[in-house]
Amino acid sequence: MSFSSELDVHTELSGAAVGRSHRILGVLITLITMFDGYDTFNPAYVIHYVMEPWGLMPSQAGLLVSSGLVGFLVAAVCHGMIADRFGRRGTMLAGLWIVNVFTLLTAVFASSFLSFCALRFMTGLGLGVLLPLGTTFINELAPQRVSNKFSLWGVTLGWSLGGVFAGLVGVFLTPLYGWQILYYVGALSIPLTFVVHAVLPESPKFLAARGRFDELRALLTKLRPERSAVYQSASFRSPQQAAGWNTIGALLTPRYRRVSLTIWGTAFLTLFAIFGLTGWIPTVMIKRGETFAASFGFGALMQATSFIGGLTLATLADRNLGLAPRYLATWWIIGGLAVLSLVFASGHGFNLAIVAVAGFCIIGAQHVLNNFTAGSYQTDFRASGVGMELGVGRVGAILGPYVIGLLQQATGGPDAVFWAIGGAAIVGGLAIGSLGIRDAALPAANTIPAEAR
Template structure:
């Protein structure tokens, strides 16, 4: 059942990021995606932590599944309300649906859309998305993003998986230790939104901004090896959420913006798929290393190191190396 649940949950973030990116105005695409996807993602993480602290002691672990099942009616609402993206409809040559959607999105231009023809550079299909992602046009971008995602999610899931246990070992109470997880999720949205607004000002600097965020977060986590105390723990965990998890949200959007419509979901899916391997290994490897070393400091060395290496990886990639996504060209019909 967990395997089946994972298959379903695994598609949500790639498709959500892709869908919102298709509808986002280019000049604010990163901030648009943060508000459209990441806000809900972060709030869910915060609520999950609060439910774990306050409700599971009274109602048992089953309450988590009862609340999670509320996504079932939400599925029907989303299916009824959300449209296909304009780029997807253009690529599939579904012209009438495209005219209707564009008129709905931009009512002031409805007359122009009614008599327009549409062409998408990426029209058609992709027989082998993985091969396309590794083609000479995309290879450098894809491999760099995959390495970065692996290291980022290794650090994120290693940190979120072990932070309650580690903080209890550092003298924090049970409730406070789980509160650190909620704090990281809340700060991740603030950090991601800040980074998104910077990236929207100059898209070509996005890799450098990402590198700065991960480098700062990695150094902050390494500082926990040398300093301690409740206030210090709170501050550094907040910085880790702000920088390390916040940058991952923008990496998802950067990935979506690096491919055209017919490869966009596959690109984000592969990024998160490769990253998920890091997410699986992070808690396991860090737990194993704790057993071998007998202390929590190894958690901070490994997570901080992974974030710093990820910073150098994405920093080596200029956005100019990434192909620009295809746009929809419109022209009045003859």
């Protein structure tokens, strides 16, 4: 068959209707990222129970929250090279098993500040795989016209539900069974892993890039059954060059450098704001006069409104992909200003409204940034691109809870917390807003740029 008659996998996927196989994948990724979100926000509810028994200063409590994020950072940066070379599916399964084992070990053996942090670090090595690869899977399988909304339903819904679930367990079960119950419940991810092993396919774009055409035909037949006869005898266009190990270098070639650096800077600032806020919101709200149950409920409220905010933003971005950076900027600036308003006013109703807006705007926009990042790079280094975005962002996430703890320790009150979080969100919004329409719609390329090989 001549080159002109070869099928392009991207075109085939883009033209697909959202069918049963897409929905199964969406549900599967939702469940995976639900446990990611659940596990990520657990430490915010542990702080209340261990600060006095373990004799922790606020800055140490911040490190307790950040310890898992350090492992997340290492995995998010490194997993992309593995996933881009050996496949998305196997890397996802490895990450799930790491989370399974060390979540259970945390419940059983974490009895001090050091043991808890060490086990959280190891758990983070698995968590750092789940969210980036979930985003990559969605981006490479969903029709492009609905990729942002599909990502919100497949990735963000799960992550937000996990945060809500962590809040519910924190409010209703930890007073009865202690903080360890958070991790016993988290170990329910083990049976999910067996389901993922049986059901999760390899990415079709990765199969095409590696010349695994028999597997690709079978997968495309499931995704587009109306074209099954075409796929039986079709040949497929594949990249001329397979991905090398220097996929990180590809992100900094002249063609991608400005976009990459802007995305990394934005992710650093916004995840600083998100994890500083979510890690401390229960404790800070207790200081502002809220009850125990209400304070723990604020975390669940933020996760719930983050999905609504992300879905609203994704709908706008899908209508005009080129304006996605401007929409992201608007969300973060509004969210940052809302958090800053907590410096000047208080009251239960006001606290609820502002926390809801912060979740809607600040966390909701982050989910769309993840998909925007995935869509900015080629298949050969897409997982590395998402991994680097979340990896650099996790430096901000690590510093967020720690710096917030230091600020509370230094000032004795929450006002400095709100200045830091609101300011970071606003600057992050201004940074991503600096990208123009041309930057948001990079032309496609078939291979890693020559200068990165």
